[in-house]
Amino acid sequence: MTKMNRRRFLEDTLFVAASGAALACGMGRASSLLAQETQPPPANERMGVAIVGIGSRGGNHIAAFSSDSRTDILYLCEPDTKRWSESQLDKIAESQNGVRPKFISDMRDAFDDNAVDIVSCASTNHWHTLCGLWALQAGKHCYLEKPISHNMHEGFVIEAAAKKYGKVVQTGTQCRSSKAIVEAVDFVRNGGIGEVNFARGLCYKRRKAVGPKGEYAIPEGIDYDLWSGPAPLLPLTRPGFHYDWHWQREYGNGDLGNQGPHQTDIARWFLDVDRYPKTVLSYGGRLGYQAEKNDEHYIDAGDTANTEVSLYDYGGKCMVFETRGLDTPALLRPNGNDPKKDGAKVGVIAYGTKGYMVQSTYTYCAAFDLEGNLLGEFTGGGNHYANFVDAVVANDPSQANAPARVGALSAAVSHMGNISYYLGEDNRVSPAEIEMALKAITSLDDDGVTLARTVEHLETNKVDLEKYPLSLGQKLDFDPEKLVFAHPEAEKLASRAYRKGFVVPKPEEV
DSSP: OOOOOOTTOTHHHHHHHHHHHHHHHTOOOOOOSSOOOSSOOOGGGSEEEEEEOOSHHHHHHHHHHHSOTTEEEEEEEOSBGGGOOHHHHHHHHHHTTTOOOEEESOHHHHHTOTTEEEEEEOSOGGGHHHHHHHHHHTTOEEEEOSSSOSSHHHHHHHHHHHHHHOOOEEESOGGGGOHHHHHHHHHHHTTTTSOEEEEEEEEEOOOOOOOBOOOBOOOTTBOHHHHHTTSOOOOBOSSOOSSGGGGSTTTOOHHHHHTHHHHHHHHHHHHTOOSOOSEEEEEEESOSHHHHHTOTTOOBSOOSOSEEEEEEEOSSOEEEEEEEOSOOOGGGOTTTTOTTSOOOEEEEEEEESSEEEEEEETTEEEEEETTSOEEEEEEOOOOHHHHHHHHHHHTOGGGOSSOHHHHHHHHHHHHHHHHHHHHTTTOEEOHHHHHHHGGGSOOSSOHHHHHHHHHHHHHHTTOOTTTSOEEEOOOEEEETTTTEESSHHHHHHTSOOOOTTOOOOOGGGO
16 A cells, blocks of 8 residues: 555544444444353352452443353452442342452452452553463463553563463453454455555543642552552652553553553454564653643653654554544544533544545444445444353353453554653654654655644644654664564563562563
8 A cells, every 4th residue: 555645634534424423323332242141050150250450440340240140259359448348349249149249458369269260350550461460370261451461571471371371361452342343344354445554543532631740648548569569669659549540651551551452452453463563663742731730840740641653564564553632623523512522532544445444433333435435334332241251161262352462462552652752752853853753664654644633733732842842752673573672772661670579470481
């Protein structure tokens, strides 16, 4: 495919059209791709589950496993005792015919219990891999939220562990169980939009500033040493404890690694690439929050980019991922001018020689020809948790729709983009300098147009790019066979120094 050179980024209209159609269809209700048994098994035959992390995402895990007739939640594992409540246990027990789970702080206590068959992890990103590794070593099947790893090294480890222990590992990229997306991928693979060598992922989500960087007291009830786990034991530098860890790189991965793995996973799926990128280059910054506070000396506690564009060369195929954390003009929102909507715009566009495929929600995709005429619509959801339980019941890891290999590859897209950005964080340059640097990477995008839209987005949000310029990341070369960067400084960021008692070992040592 030749370089993309479309009128004002054709996605502006196609994405809005697809999103509008999805809303009109009322998509959003999930239905299982695989039928569950109609009669629940006896209590002594149901599988025991330990849920690790009971925040907002953990609540989704609790609802899924407590409502599945084949599983009983036995443990809720959470180092913040303020999140525990007896009424929560009562509600779960009611849905499980009286089986009442226990609250514990340390997940290892649940792993020691032979009654636990499944570990479902919805903790902070920096815990995902170690939780999964410990679970596998204890003989448990595990469902791990995305990103399946906090860094590149951990992705290699969890993939190796899943292979060694032969248990089911499901990554929480639930789009892999979406009927709409499965059928859209089949349409693309069968030539519905021609040859597809380029895909664009989008994460346009308004994120507020974390708050001023400082040193804050650890909230009462939190075992901070246990919460920190594999990460360094550092002072708390953000005013909000829960969720805001996403924007600090010791624990989270920014929105490229938070929302991004859903879309990078779908983009890889459309491109049919089951390998790591060979080259990556990012540019961006943590911008717009200074103006929000009207104080140039204000320092936000977050240290991940809220605006980031990452280019990935797979050798003949290309992906671009755009992260925007500031307001997106109504013209570019699927929800138009409706002030009741948050203006979020998240999805994927696959570019073919004969048309485009647009994924605009988890349950809706639409295909268009090169002129923007609708070719077909794909609708319907799926039950990702049920697919996981199906695989566990069959004791067949191959039945999982998002196994460890899939999760590691899609998480790596986020990690590689962030590593490029972190290495160039202090390399603050003009848009013209970025445009020149983009010529160093093989890309199928019209990189100048994407850059111009990014600059326009920042200027619309009143970011003074002379005062707060963009950062140009380092171009990184990666060997997909040897799994190493050509740059020593990038290799250092591909892993981390682990604390005693919380070490993620080498892949060959799992």
